[in-house]
């Protein structure tokens with residue numbers, strides 16, 4: 001075996017969504033964030049287009065993100081779906097997290113590569129980040145409120161119409177015991193053809 005597979009398996013199984021309300025105020029150092037992003041860029045990508053883009057919000061800039069997310073929620077949510085609780089959460093999350101990384105997909109100009117494959121590549125990159133975060137003992141939360149897919153969000157992020165915002169990755173040191181996950185046994189989801 002070339003790598004320690006039992007550790008790698010443990011890492012994969014232990015990656016857990018942990019919400020910002022469970023993060024401490026301990027800061028995530030810039031070097032750690034850089035490590036996460038560097039590992040993200042080693043994800044596979046069809047045609048090596050490397051479509052991921054990351055916009056990191058730390059310190060004071062978290063306020064700008066929080067205000068924008070709150071304003072967009074108020075502006076874009078139909079009255080019958082608007083929830084004050086949801087608004088509060090959207091506004092609070094950037095502050096509860098030491099760092100928020102907005103995940104973007106920059107569409108390349110090679111039209112032979114389907115858009116869905118660019119999105120898939122970014123999702124692989126995010127998984128690399130989350131696994132690296134887990135190794136550092138950091139909780140992560142991939143948040144995808146509907147507003148992130150809006151044109152208004154795109155223009156705030158200075159994305160082109162063909163690009164996409166895919167979510168916000170919140171990170172922080174948890175104050176709670178590391179949560180346990182649950183998965184269906186593979187028999188339920190695998191069809192074998194021998």
Ligand SMILES: Cc1cc2nc3c(=O)[nH]c(=O)nc-3n(C[C@H](O)[C@H](O)[C@H](O)COP(=O)(O)O)c2cc1C
Pocket residue numbers: 015016017018142143144145167181
């Ligand atoms: C693309 C994507 C978007 C997600 N968006 C949300 C979200 O908006 N709100 C949320 O509570 N969880 C979100 N999650 C996290 C899932 O809820 C979480 O991964 C799932 O419950 C399994 O838990 P685990 O991550 O601890 O294994 C998202 C996950 C992915 C992959």
